[in-house]
Amino acid sequence: MVSEAIFETINRLLNTLVADSKLLNENEIYTEVSPENIKAACLNIYTNIDCVLIDLFGNDISPADKLQVYYTFAVRSSNTLITLYTNIEKADIMQLESISNEIPSAAFYEREIQDMYGLQFNAIPDSRELVHHGNFPLKVHPLRKDFKADTRLDFVKREQEFISVQGKGVFEVPVGPVHAGIIEPGHFRFSVAGEPIINLEAKLYYVHRGLEKLSENENYMKVLLFAERISGDETFTNSLAYCQAIEKLSGITYLPERALYSRVVFAELERICAHLGDISGLCVDTAYIFPAGQFAMLRRWILILCEQLTGSRFLRNSNKPGGLRRDFIRSNEKIIHECMDKLEKEFAETVTIIKNNGMFIDRVEHTGILTNEMAVDLNVVGPGGRASGIKTDVRKEFPYAAYQKLKFNIPEHSNCDVNCRMNVKIEEVQESISLIRQALEKMPEEGTVSVEIGELKPHAFAFGMTEAPRGENVHFVMTGENNTILRYKVRTPSFCNWPALCHAVKTNTLTDFPLINKSFNLSYAGNDL
Amino acid sequence: MLESILKLILQILITLLIAPFFTGVIRKMKARVQHRVGASVIQPYYDLIKLFKKDLVVSETASWIYNLAPYVYFISSVAAISCLPIVHGLTGFSFYTDLLIIVYLFVAGRIFMALAGLDTGSTFGGMGSSRELLVSALVEPALFIVIITVSARAEVASTNVPAIYEFLAGNTETAFTPMNILLSASMLMILIAESSRIPVDDPSTHLELTMVHEAMVLEYSGRHLAFIEMGSYIKQLVFMTFMANILIPVGFNVGNTFLEFGIYLVKVLVITILVGVVELNTVKFRLYSIPNFAVIALVISILGFLTGFILK
Numbered sequence: 001m002v003s004e005a006i007f008e009t010i011n012r013l014l015n016t017l018v019a020d021s022k023l024l025n026e027n028e029i030y031t032e033v034s035p036e037n038i039k040a041a042c043l044n045i046y047t048n049i050d051c052v053l054i055d056l057f058g059n060d061i062s063p064a065d066k067l068q069v070y071y072t073f074a075v076r077s078s079n080t081l082i083t084l085y086t087n088i089e090k091a092d093i094m095q096l097e098s099i100s101n102e103i104p105s106a107a108f109y110e111r112e113i114q115d116m117y118g119l120q121f122n123a124i125p126d127s128r129e130l131v132h133h134g135n136f137p138l139k140v141h142p143l144r145k146d147f148k149a150d151t152r153l154d155f156v157k158r159e160q161e162f163i164s165v166q167g168k169g170v171f172e173v174p175v176g177p178v179h180a181g182i183i184e185p186g187h188f189r190f191s192v193a194g195e196p197i198i199n200l201e202a203k204l205y206y207v208h209r210g211l212e213k214l215s216e217n218e219n220y221m222k223v224l225l226f227a228e229r230i231s232g233d234e235t236f237t238n239s240l241a242y243c244q245a246i247e248k249l250s251g252i253t254y255l256p257e258r259a260l261y262s263r264v265v266f267a268e269l270e271r272i273c274a275h276l277g278d279i280s281g282l283c284v285d286t287a288y289i290f291p292a293g294q295f296a297m298l299r300r301w302i303l304i305l306c307e308q309l310t311g312s313r314f315l316r317n318s319n320k321p322g323g324l325r326r327d328f329i330r331s332n333e334k335i336i337h338e339c340m341d342k343l344e345k346e347f348a349e350t351v352t353i354i355k356n357n358g359m360f361i362d363r364v365e366h367t368g369i370l371t372n373e374m375a376v377d378l379n380v381v382g383p384g385g386r387a388s389g390i391k392t393d394v395r396k397e398f399p400y401a402a403y404q405k406l407k408f409n410i411p412e413h414s415n416c417d418v419n420c421r422m423n424v425k426i427e428e429v430q431e432s433i434s435l436i437r438q439a440l441e442k443m444p445e446e447g448t449v450s451v452e453i454g455e456l457k458p459h460a461f462a463f464g465m466t467e468a469p470r471g472e473n474v475h476f477v478m479t480g481e482n483n484t485i486l487r488y489k490v491r492t493p494s495f496c497n498w499p500a501l502c503h504a505v506k507t508n509t510l511t512d513f514p515l516i517n518k519s520f521n522l523s524y525a526g527n528d529l
Numbered sequence: 530m531l532e533s534i535l536k537l538i539l540q541i542l543i544t545l546l547i548a549p550f551f552t553g554v555i556r557k558m559k560a561r562v563q564h565r566v567g568a569s570v571i572q573p574y575y576d577l578i579k580l581f582k583k584d585l586v587v588s589e590t591a592s593w594i595y596n597l598a599p600y601v602y603f604i605s606s607v608a609a610i611s612c613l614p615i616v617h618g619l620t621g622f623s624f625y626t627d628l629l630i631i632v633y634l635f636v637a638g639r640i641f642m643a644l645a646g647l648d649t650g651s652t653f654g655g656m657g658s659s660r661e662l663l664v665s666a667l668v669e670p671a672l673f674i675v676i677i678t679v680s681a682r683a684e685v686a687s688t689n690v691p692a693i694y695e696f697l698a699g700n701t702e703t704a705f706t707p708m709n710i711l712l713s714a715s716m717l718m719i720l721i722a723e724s725s726r727i728p729v730d731d732p733s734t735h736l737e738l739t740m741v742h743e744a745m746v747l748e749y750s751g752r753h754l755a756f757i758e759m760g761s762y763i764k765q766l767v768f769m770t771f772m773a774n775i776l777i778p779v780g781f782n783v784g785n786t787f788l789e790f791g792i793y794l795v796k797v798l799v800i801t802i803l804v805g806v807v808e809l810n811t812v813k814f815r816l817y818s819i820p821n822f823a824v825i826a827l828v829i830s831i832l833g834f835l836t837g838f839i840l841k
Binding site for chain 1: 736818
């Protein structure tokens with residue numbers, strides 16, 4: 001087993017630093033390291049094993065009076081997750097060495113922990129608040145156990161700090177948080193010299209709902225509802241990641257084949273829907289009316305299909321730990337096939353039209369370049385990463401549902417621009433159509449779509465990973481007593497990709513920002529939680 | 530004198546009445562292409578009525594310029610359209626009917642709008658103002674060449690509208706000369722740029738950062754906005770009328786004023802549909818590509834000038 005080999009390698013590498021080490025759920029390695037050594041241990045793993053930092057989060061384990069910090073690395077080449085964790089005694093001033101100078105993608109996680117737990121990271125390159133905004137009182141740390149979820153906070157007024165660019169002719173353009181379209185809130189602070197953008201800072205977290213806090217000590221079935229509401233257009237993939245984590249915790253090793261294939265069908269329907277919306281959005285932003293309407297129409301076909309199958313256009317309440325709530329696909333294979341045939345033909349035709357329009361290609365080509373170097377440093381995931389030469393896909397590397405038994409390609413591009421991201425999405429739609437057909441083909445006729453999952457193991461933990469339309473989606477679940485959830489940490493692809501957007505827009509003109517933004521199409525709610 | 534005034538009033542009333550219709554037609558075309566039913570072609574009228582009924586929201590930092598600008602814009606557009614009789618039968622009022630005045634009337638309105646855009650202290654206003662002035666400065670040379678070319682014919686030798694109309698009334702066949710065809714092409718591009726249509730600007734976008742004209746007037750509401758919208762509709766009609774009457778004088782002088790009006794409406798509708806077709810088949814330019822567009826319009830107008838006078 002590869003995971004076991006890695007497990008041994010880690011124990012050998014860290015040697016004396018390891019306080020406790022175990023291999024759980026087949027591919028999850030958990031290693032405890034003391035707070036003094038955690039930075040050295042992380043860097044050791046990061047440099048010696050080919051892995052990326054995919055999650056970094058805190059956990060308050062009251063009443064033990066300790067704070068835990070988890071550093072999760074993914075070895076994408078061999079389906080293994082490495083989690084280093086450390087226990088810090090609770091005190092007024094808690095400190096830990098920052099790793100974001102060496103591992104740049106850690107910066108945002110560390111800032112999140114600073115806000116949520118009051119744990120200070122020493123030598124962090126950017127120590128400003130991430131989650132909290134100008135009306136949030138200082139020294140309040142919501143994810144600590146002594147903070148009650150229904151606390152009414154004082155209203156304060158503080159100035160937000162933004163990096164400001166100095167110089168003659170440099171202006172700041174504040175945009176948002178309330179935008180003209182029906183979109184989510186986010187504040188963008190541009191520093192521009194005329195039209196070209198010198199720097200962009202995004203201030204998000206205006207739709208922070210405290211999902212992680214609300215999940216504390218709730219029954220796992222209730223938390224499923226929270227998972228479905230993380231981000232509207234990623235309902236299924238989020239609930240799937242959560243369900244997979246719960247399934248691991250309940251000790252289920254086998255799910256009915258029908259459930260696995262059904263999950264593939266729904267996850268791919270959701271992906272097609274999201275990508276069609278994105279491509280349509282790119283056309284809207286360039287004022288290309290006909291294909292915009294066309295792609296929006298195709299997207300609507302999928303929504304209608306989802307409603308016919310599950311009764312919910314966004315696939316809510318279709319997933320549950322242990323399988324699906326009902327056998328939605330039975331006797332509906334024909335309408336899915338018909339819809340796919342219709343979609344494939346119309347999609348191919350419309351794509352030919354947009355690819356042959358020189359004016360449109362001129363708008364998207366060489367716009368919003370996110371270099372491969374930058375993308376690697378920030379751990380950009382999903383279509384954004386794939387367009388910048390990072391060939392990664394959870395469906396291949398950490399296979400779930402029935403993806404192992406299906407054939408599909410991951411689009412590979414390296415032009416790094418808006419056009420490239422669009423092409424990745426176009427190809428993924430085609431792959432998804434083929435995946436749905438294969439899944440329907442291979443799905444066994446008989447059998448149920450769910451199993452009873454019984455009691456959850458108390459004080460156990462597991463990761464659930466899925467490939468959301470926007471990219472790698474990581475859910476960490478830790479159980480308490482009586483089927484409750486103690487800690488639910490969600491890391492959506494949007495969290496990884498927001499910083500990348502801010503880098504991709506540099507040197508582009510202000511008028512191109514909406515286009516670049518659309519090419520990533522990140523979720524605000526999915527980031528803010 | 531009295532007759533002149535009556536004709537002028539009639540001209541203004543008719544143009545006010547028909548101007549919003551053509552925008553409604555373009556919107557309907559766009560909707561149909563997207564398989565949408567779309568709003569009725571007279572929706573712009575409803576919108577105007579709605580806006581007149583609404584309250585004003587005025588920024589605290591706004592000065593008198595902000596409050597005055599919509600009226601200046603509207604009145605300058607109305608003044609511009611009254612320089613260009615829509616049918617031959619309405620030529621008769623000759624207070625100030627000169628083609629060059631039209632350009633300067635638009636400049637007056639635009640300067641006020643640009644100042645008003647800056648006045649509110651909103652970021653988008655200033656951005657829109659600077660972009661709008663850029664676009665208009667770029668297309669102005671082409672517009673001048675077109676005007677000079679149509680006025681410089683030996684038989685006319687004047688930028689006076691009645692003089693030009695008089696010449697055209699006797700020479701409706703000039704519509705099909707290479708000069709007029711080239712000038713019409715240039716004028717269509719100027720029309721697209723000046724009336725903020727795709728590919729220069731996207732009039733229906735919600736994205737403030739990409740807006741040109743809309744960003745400038747973003748802060749306006751209520752009747753102020755209604756006057757600005759109306760001013761824009763009329764401005765668009767001025768360019769269409771210029772094209773329909775001066776560059777394509779087909780059926781310009783059939784004798785019957787009502788028939789002439791009918792022909793005029795058909796021509797303007799054809800131009801509208803042409804603008805709509807361009808809008809449907811193009812994509813909004815990058816901001817830095819707009820100069821190329823303006824230069825092409827200029828080159829075409831110069832070619833028109835050359836074919837009219839030098840290669841005769």
